[in-house]
Amino acid sequence: MGEAIGIVAKRALIMATADDVATVIDPVTAGETVSVRTKSGETVDELVAREDIPRFHKICLRALASGDLARKYGEVIGIMTDDVERGGYVHIHNIESVRTGVGA
Amino acid sequence: MRGYRRPDGRVGIRNHVLVLSTCGCANVVARRIADAVPGAVAVPCAKGCGQVGSGIEIMRRCLVNLTLNPNVFGTVLVGLGCETTKPYELAARIREVSEKPLEVMTIQDCGGSERAMAHGAELAQALVAQAATVERCEMGLADLVLGTNCGGSDATSGLAANPAVGVVGDAVVAAGGTVMLGETTELIGTEDILAARGATSAVSDDIYRIVHGLEESFAAAGVDVRGANPSPGNMAGGLSTLEEKALGGISKGGTSPIAEVIPYGAIPARRGLVVMDTPGYDIESVSGMTAGGAQVLIFTTGRGTPIGNPLIPVIKVTGNGETFARMGDNMDFDASGAIEGTASIDELGTDLLAMLERVCDGEQPAAERLGFDDFAIYHNQEVWCTCLP
Numbered sequence: 001m002g003e004a005i006g007i008v009a010k011r012a013l014i015m016a017t018a019d020d021v022a023t024v025i026d027p028v029t030a031g032e033t034v035s036v037r038t039k040s041g042e043t044v045d046e047l048v049a050r051e052d053i054p055r056f057h058k059i060c061l062r063a064l065a066s067g068d069l070a071r072k073y074g075e076v077i078g079i080m081t082d083d084v085e086r087g088g089y090v091h092i093h094n095i096e097s098v099r100t101g102v103g104a
Numbered sequence: 105m106r107g108y109r110r111p112d113g114r115v116g117i118r119n120h121v122l123v124l125s126t127c128g129c130a131n132v133v134a135r136r137i138a139d140a141v142p143g144a145v146a147v148p149c150a151k152g153c154g155q156v157g158s159g160i161e162i163m164r165r166c167l168v169n170l171t172l173n174p175n176v177f178g179t180v181l182v183g184l185g186c187e188t189t190k191p192y193e194l195a196a197r198i199r200e201v202s203e204k205p206l207e208v209m210t211i212q213d214c215g216g217s218e219r220a221m222a223h224g225a226e227l228a229q230a231l232v233a234q235a236a237t238v239e240r241c242e243m244g245l246a247d248l249v250l251g252t253n254c255g256g257s258d259a260t261s262g263l264a265a266n267p268a269v270g271v272v273g274d275a276v277v278a279a280g281g282t283v284m285l286g287e288t289t290e291l292i293g294t295e296d297i298l299a300a301r302g303a304t305s306a307v308s309d310d311i312y313r314i315v316h317g318l319e320e321s322f323a324a325a326g327v328d329v330r331g332a333n334p335s336p337g338n339m340a341g342g343l344s345t346l347e348e349k350a351l352g353g354i355s356k357g358g359t360s361p362i363a364e365v366i367p368y369g370a371i372p373a374r375r376g377l378v379v380m381d382t383p384g385y386d387i388e389s390v391s392g393m394t395a396g397g398a399q400v401l402i403f404t405t406g407r408g409t410p411i412g413n414p415l416i417p418v419i420k421v422t423g424n425g426e427t428f429a430r431m432g433d434n435m436d437f438d439a440s441g442a443i444e445g446t447a448s449i450d451e452l453g454t455d456l457l458a459m460l461e462r463v464c465d466g467e468q469p470a471a472e473r474l475g476f477d478d479f480a481i482y483h484n485q486e487v488w489c490t491c492l493p
Contacts, residue, residue, distance in 0.1 A: 011445050013263060015355075023263055023342065025443050039267060041448030056259040056342035073355060075297050078345040090344065097293070097345040099330060 009035035009046065012059055016074030017044075021058040021090050023072075028053040034087075036061065050087040058090040070095055105464045107243035107399075108177070111203035115247040116174035117399045117464040119238060120145045120415055121231040123180045123224065126167060126194055127152030127187040130210075133217050134182040137224035143232035144180075145414045147479055153187035157485040164189060166369035166395040166481045168198050171206065174249075174399050175415050177235035178205030180227045182220070185212030205231055246280035248464065249372070251393035251401035251416070252356045253286065255386040258406025259341035262352020264423025264442035264449065265404035271453020272402065272460060273358030273377065282375045284393050285357035288318050289384035292329050293350035298379070303361045310365035314381045356404055368482055369395035387411055388482040390418065395481075400463060402456070410434040411478045412471025419469045421456065436469045 012022035012034050022036045028049045036045035045061060053059055058072070064084045069076045082094040107115040121144040125134035131148040138146035147170060151163055167189070171179040179198075183191030195208040207227040214220035252269055254261060273283040291298060295315040302308035322329050334343040343349045363376030369392045372378045380396055382389035386409065390401055394415050402419045403409075408431030412418045422428050425440030437456055441447030447455075463469055 013442065015263075015267065025263070025445065037445075037448070039271075039449035041451065054342065056263065058342065058344070072348060073351040075294075075347070075351055077348040077351060091342070092339055092344050095344050097330065097347060 009033045010049075012036045014038055014044065014061070015072055018074050019072050020062055020064060020068075020070045021060055021072050021077075023056060024049075024053050024059055025055065027055045028059065034059055047087050049089075050085060051089040053089045060084045060086055060088040060090050062086055064090075069098070105243050105461055106240040107247065107464065108174070108238050109241045110174055110177075112172070114174040114397070115241065115243045115399075116176070117243075117466075118175040118415070118417070119143075119177050119235050120175055121178055121180070121228055121235055122147060122171060122173075122176045122415065123182060123228055124167065124170060125149045125152075126181055126183040126189055126191045129153070129184040129187065130182045133211055133220050133224065136221050137180065137182065137228055140221070140225045141228040141232060143235065144228040145477065147414050147477075150480060151483060152183075152189045155188065155483075155485075159483045159485040160189070162368055162484065163481055164194065164197070165367075166392070167194060168201065169369055169371055169395040169397070170415070171198050171204065172202055172371065173394060173397055173415055176204070177238060178231040179207070180224055180231065181206070181208040182224055183208070183210040185210035205234060207231070243464070244279060244281075245276050245461075246375075248276055248281040248400070249284065249396070249398045250276050250281065250460070251284045251286075251390065251396075251398035252403075253386055253389050253393070253401060254290070254353060254356060254404040255411075256405045256407035256409045257353070258424055258427075259343070260423030260440065260443055261404055261406045262343075262349070262355060264439040264452070265406070265421045266352055266356035266423075267449045268423075268439045268442065268452040268456055269356040269402050269404055269421060270358040271450055272457045273356065274360060275453070275457050277358065277360040277376050280375060282372055283357060283360070283377050284372070284380050284396065284398055285354060285377060286380045286382035286389050286393060287353070287384050288314050288381050289329070290350060290353040291315050291379070292319060293333070293346035294354050297351070298354065298362060301360075301362050303363050303376070307362050307365055311362065311379065314365060314379070356402075366396065368392045371397045383482050385480075385482075387478045387480045390416075391479050391481055394479075400460065402460065408434055410471065410474070410476055412474070412476030414477035414479055417463050417469050417472045418476075419456075419459065419463055420471065433474070434470050
């Protein structure tokens with residue numbers, strides 16, 4: 001389950017089922033297989049990383065377009081500023097805060 | 105679990121005699137009284153005199169409510185005698201809302217610190233003897249008010265430690281108990297999400313009120329909280345947006361609806377998940393929840409911190425295995441299994457709940473064992489000494 005042939009898959013955590021991104025808990029190199037587990041420990045997805053992703057940074061689980069809202073913890077964590085494919089790296093170069101509150 | 109039933113029906117998990125200073129001038133005397141009497145614990149007061157504005161009422165509310173904390177059997181109030189928060193008036197206010205044993209004394213009435221310490225020790229000793237006669241009763245999670253706090257966070261906090269505490273919080277709320285989520289500074293960016301979880305529209309309004317009110321205070325001081333978060337260190341750790349950082353923080357409250365939003369140091373009127381308006385400074389936040397009646401608190405930390413509290417056990421949880429090893433003296437629960445892949449968050453939550461129940465039953469977490477009794481009531485207004493650089 002969740003392992004590429006001969007290689008132990010790199011691991012990622014998904015915090016809620018509706019999430020668009022998962023957090024990799026091993027450093028990931030482009031081309032490596034990433035196995036995605038839930039809070040209960042169940043493996044729910046397996047995908048190939050398209051880019052290098054540092055430990056504790058996010059991998060994209062489904063294609064997102066610029067302007068899409070991205071979810072983690074089952075909630076919106078920001079709005080995409082660029083298109084990202086499944087397996088891509090989501091961070092400050094392609095997502096930003098949905099600014100609300102005082103001065104929004 | 106077995107606890108101590110109080111006259112108001114609430115149940116304590118400890119049976120302390122509180123020696124409560126009502127003014128900074130009485131702090132040392134109060135501490136020496138408690139030091140002389142096993143079973144007594146001192147709580148200091150940084151102010152009590154020379155205060156202005158709403159800070160006075162915040163402090164008095166906290167002093168009154170500390171005596172009501174279920175872990176307190178009874179209290180000796182120790183004042184100086186000439187301070188603006190008059191100890192005998194405070195005692196009268198406490199007696200209006202509490203049937204617990206209460207003694208009050210001032211250092212000036214006693215005729216100096218030596219006599220005050222001797223008199224205070226006699227009063228505290230008599231209360232300790234009474235406290236020993238309280239029979240323990242059966243209690244459950246429904247009797248619990250669980251405080252939560254995070255400090256010295258790192259990338260593992262929002263991934264392992266906080267979600268594991270959230271599992272515990274959901275179990276406490278499901279059983280009919282209460283969980284406190286605080287640190288309003290950490291809620292900025294999640295106000296829409298929390299407001300959507302409000303049990304009533306009034307609760308949602310209160311969420312916006314505390315978050316926007318705080319943000320306006322920051323703005324008035326020239327600080328752009330949203331612009332400053334996540335910090336460069338947070339970003340290097342993988343956090344991309346303020347919402348992501350804040351969601352990791354509030355995950356320690358679990359997923360329950362928000363039953364109520366209460367002021368700093370206030371006692372919740374409702375059960376369930378309650379938001380208390382506390383500052384981001386850990387010791388003040390934990391102290392406010394203690395005044396609000398939390399009997400125990402779970403504290404998540406990535407980098408590790410020793411802080412405790414004089415009245416309630418503080419359980420330290422880290423998702424960083426290295427911190428658990430390096431700061432072993434101060435850590436209680438290792439949630440790094442979620443990072444290492446050896447345990448799921450749900451499994452960790454189940455183990456942490458078991459530890460919480462053992463602590464309620466008497467097991468001492470590190471900070472309590474070490475006697476770390478950090479305490480500070482939040483003060484919101486200072487008027488003097490602000491003109492010269």
